[in-house]
Amino acid sequence: MNAQTEIESLREQLHRLAHAYYVLDAPTVPDSEYDRLFQRLEALENEHPELQSKDSPTQRVGGGLLNAFSQVKHTVPMLSIRTETDTESSGAKSFDARIRKELKLGEADSPIEYVAELKFDGLAMSLRYEDGVLVQAATRGDGETGEDVTHNIRTIYQIPLKLTALPSTSLFDDPLPPVVEVRGEVYMRRDSFEQLNERQRAKIAAGQKGEKTFVNPRNAAAGAVRQLDSKIAADRPLSFFAYSVAQGLPASVTTHSQTLTQLKSWGFPVSSDARVCQGAEALVQFHADMAAKRDSLPFDIDGVVYKVNSLASQAQLGFVSREPRWAVAHKYPAQEQMTTVLAIDVQVGRTGKLTPVAKLAPVFVGGVTVTNATLHNEDEARRKDVRVGDTVIVRRAGDVIPEVVSVVLEKRMQGAQIFSIPTHCPVCGSVAVREPGETDTRCTGGLICGAQRKQAIEHFAHKRAVYIDGLGEKLIEQMVDAGIIKSLPDLYKLGLANIVALERMAEKSALNVIAAIEKSKHTTLPRFLFGLGIRHVGESTAKAFAKHFGNIDTIMDAGLEHLQNVPDVGPVVAKSLRDFFDAPYNREVVEQLRACGLTWEEGAGTPIAPQLLVGKTFVLTGTLPTLGRDEAKEMIEAAGGKVTGSVSKKTDYVVAGTEAGSKLDKARELGVAVLDEDGLRGLCIP
Ligand code: IVH
Numbered sequence: 001m002n003a004q005t006e007i008e009s010l011r012e013q014l015h016r017l018a019h020a021y022y023v024l025d026a027p028t029v030p031d032s033e034y035d036r037l038f039q040r041l042e043a044l045e046n047e048h049p050e051l052q053s054k055d056s057p058t059q060r061v062g063g064g065l066l067n068a069f070s071q072v073k074h075t076v077p078m079l080s081i082r083t084e085t086d087t088e089s090s091g092a093k094s095f096d097a098r099i100r101k102e103l104k105l106g107e108a109d110s111p112i113e114y115v116a117e118l119k120f121d122g123l124a125m126s127l128r129y130e131d132g133v134l135v136q137a138a139t140r141g142d143g144e145t146g147e148d149v150t151h152n153i154r155t156i157y158q159i160p161l162k163l164t165a166l167p168s169t170s171l172f173d174d175p176l177p178p179v180v181e182v183r184g185e186v187y188m189r190r191d192s193f194e195q196l197n198e199r200q201r202a203k204i205a206a207g208q209k210g211e212k213t214f215v216n217p218r219n220a221a222a223g224a225v226r227q228l229d230s231k232i233a234a235d236r237p238l239s240f241f242a243y244s245v246a247q248g249l250p251a252s253v254t255t256h257s258q259t260l261t262q263l264k265s266w267g268f269p270v271s272s273d274a275r276v277c278q279g280a281e282a283l284v285q286f287h288a289d290m291a292a293k294r295d296s297l298p299f300d301i302d303g304v305v306y307k308v309n310s311l312a313s314q315a316q317l318g319f320v321s322r323e324p325r326w327a328v329a330h331k332y333p334a335q336e337q338m339t340t341v342l343a344i345d346v347q348v349g350r351t352g353k354l355t356p357v358a359k360l361a362p363v364f365v366g367g368v369t370v371t372n373a374t375l376h377n378e379d380e381a382r383r384k385d386v387r388v389g390d391t392v393i394v395r396r397a398g399d400v401i402p403e404v405v406s407v408v409l410e411k412r413m414q415g416a417q418i419f420s421i422p423t424h425c426p427v428c429g430s431v432a433v434r435e436p437g438e439t440d441t442r443c444t445g446g447l448i449c450g451a452q453r454k455q456a457i458e459h460f461a462h463k464r465a466v467y468i469d470g471l472g473e474k475l476i477e478q479m480v481d482a483g484i485i486k487s488l489p490d491l492y493k494l495g496l497a498n499i500v501a502l503e504r505m506a507e508k509s510a511l512n513v514i515a516a517i518e519k520s521k522h523t524t525l526p527r528f529l530f531g532l533g534i535r536h537v538g539e540s541t542a543k544a545f546a547k548h549f550g551n552i553d554t555i556m557d558a559g560l561e562h563l564q565n566v567p568d569v570g571p572v573v574a575k576s577l578r579d580f581f582d583a584p585y586n587r588e589v590v591e592q593l594r595a596c597g598l599t600w601e602e603g604a605g606t607p608i609a610p611q612l613l614v615g616k617t618f619v620l621t622g623t624l625p626t627l628g629r630d631e632a633k634e635m636i637e638a639a640g641g642k643v644t645g646s647v648s649k650k651t652d653y654v655v656a657g658t659e660a661g662s663k664l665d666k667a668r669e670l671g672v673a674v675l676d677e678d679g680l681r682g683l684c685i686p
Contacts, residue, residue: 111279122187366396550605
């Protein structure tokens with residue numbers, strides 16, 4: 001094969017593979033195969049510069065640096081679409097009524113056929129192909145004259161550098177017209193936009209001058225298209241949807257839907273959400289369907305577009321100034337707006353979680369007036385770096401809670417203070433902590449924090465805790481709101497009159513509640529401990545603590561190491577319990593509850609073995625004469641030691657019984673001390 005034939009064959013293959021990958025989203029070969037062919041083509045083109053060609057897949061980037069954009073006069077003007085301002089479904093009906101009137105159709109006439117499409121939120125682009133090769137890409141400009149941005153548009157892989165007639169989707173076998181002008185929308189996918197902004201933030205953080213983040217995907221796409229350096233444009237991943245043919249439509253194409261099919265067969269991406277609709281009801285349905293789908297699309301749309309399908313009817317309807325009478329844009333409410341941050345409040349949730357919330361100047365977005373937007377947690381607030389006084393972009397999509405998308409940094413006032421999460425709870429003043437590995441900061445004032453009151457009481461009264469029958473969420477809410485309960489001990493000070501005074505509370509039910517509260521005074525230590533709602537102390541952990549220590553005073557005073565001797569208690573749980581009882585107000589609550597008459601059986605707990613083996617690691621192997629494996633393990637752990645599965649240099653002792661195997665050999669090899677059962681007992685018990 002000579003070089004020219006091989007080059008042509010490679011280009012043809014690469015065109016097809018790129019189309020499958022970028023347009024159809026259905027790659028036919030692994031990436032490595034594409035790369036191999038691409039590199040082969042590059043090598044051949046370098047060897048034979050005379051065979052280089054503008055439509056080669058190797059020629060997407062590298063148009064060089066421009067000084068300015070040149071002007072392009074559009075051979076066919078680029079129109080705009082009339083906007084139906086009514087965001088309700090009636091917008092579709094009034095469009096249909098207008099078209100029927102203009103086409104002089106009566107009620108008896110059949111419904112009009114339309115194509116309904118998405119209104120992509122990007123920028124319009126006109127692509128000119130001569131003899132099937134992309135020669136020019138121009139922005140809309142004022143509709144008459146735009147700018148030549150060919151060098152940047154060539155970097156968009158979804159845009160064919162060369163038109164192909166793809167037999168699989170081709171409707172007609174018209175020859176390729178000498179000039180084809182395709183119109184469509186250049187846009188940026190939401191994920192690409194996020195990644196781009198992430199990269200931009202990194203550049204800003206690294207101190208690179210002149211870099212900024214983008215407000216939304218449309219803004220980012222427009223910035224990329226207007227780059228003088230195509231290398232920068234190539235770094236900002238753009239996409240494309242074709243939606244019309246301004247020149248070179250084959251004569252056999254008579255409808256807009258056929259136009260879309262033709263565009264596909266030339267190799268353009270066409271949105272799969274375009275739908276042929278008969279009459280107004282079908283348009284209304286499309287509008288509703290796409291509204292529901294809007295948030296799950298990978299790109300932004302700001303509405304839908306309805307177009308009369310028949311090209312003959314389109315011609316009959318004509319234009320008013322720059323707007324065709326046969327099409328209308330039916331918008332959805334905007335999902336993003338700009339506003340300013342008046343303050344950043346920190347709210348404390350029922351579970352003690354601290355959430356920073358931006359208080360906003362009221363703004364109408366996504367169909368409602370928004371005055372608050374959550375900043376979620378410390379990391380999110382830092383990442384977005386929202387400061388009081390900032391101008392921000394607020395997004396409310398669907399029913400999702402409003403959020404701050406980004407800060408418009410150019411508008412930041414000098415001296416704006418960086419937000420930091422408070423060190424103390426804004427409700428009760430207790431210390432707020434963020435545990436390692438967690439994103440949330442929490443108030444530690446569990447039992448005294450006003451924000452956590454309802455949750456704390458609900459937990460205490462739960463069936464599995466101290467159990468106050470009939471005292472559920474609703475009643476607790478009423479009691480707290482009425483101010484008759486502020487903390488747990490208040491429960492035991494309630495009188496009948498307090499309860500009867502609550503709304504919808506009959507005397508009989510009130511008496512039942514009083515009786516249930518009285519009954520709850522006789523409880524058990526595990527229930528009481530669990531009922532205190534100590535973070536990480538669930539029901540079984542509470543049981544384990546109760547069994548091990550036997551009484552509440554020992555638990556309240558136990559040191560961290562001591563707490564960790566309890567089976568299955570690790571450093572996180574131990575620290576949580578320690579922190580809880582280190583807070584004087586929590587101890588105070590325990591004292592008050594006892595003073596109110598809460599009782600439970602207490603004991604001495606499991607005798608505490610002397611902690612002789614702290615820091616020592618053991619491996620058990622073989623069968624010991626009297627101790628079972630679990631018993632031996634318990635004995636070691638009770639004395640503060642650790643048992644692991646395999647012998648290493650870090651092992652301190654191997655305890656070997658009969659039929660000890662490879663572990664014993666390994667111990668000898670490494671010189672690790674070997675004990676029998678008696679030796680072990682001797683170590684644990686002085
Ligand atoms: S058709 C017949 N179809 O909306 C008029 N335009 O004002 C020619 N747009 O900036 C446009 N999605 O880029 C048409 N599916 C769609 C569209 C669409 C977005 C944009 C277009 C232009 C504006 C029209």
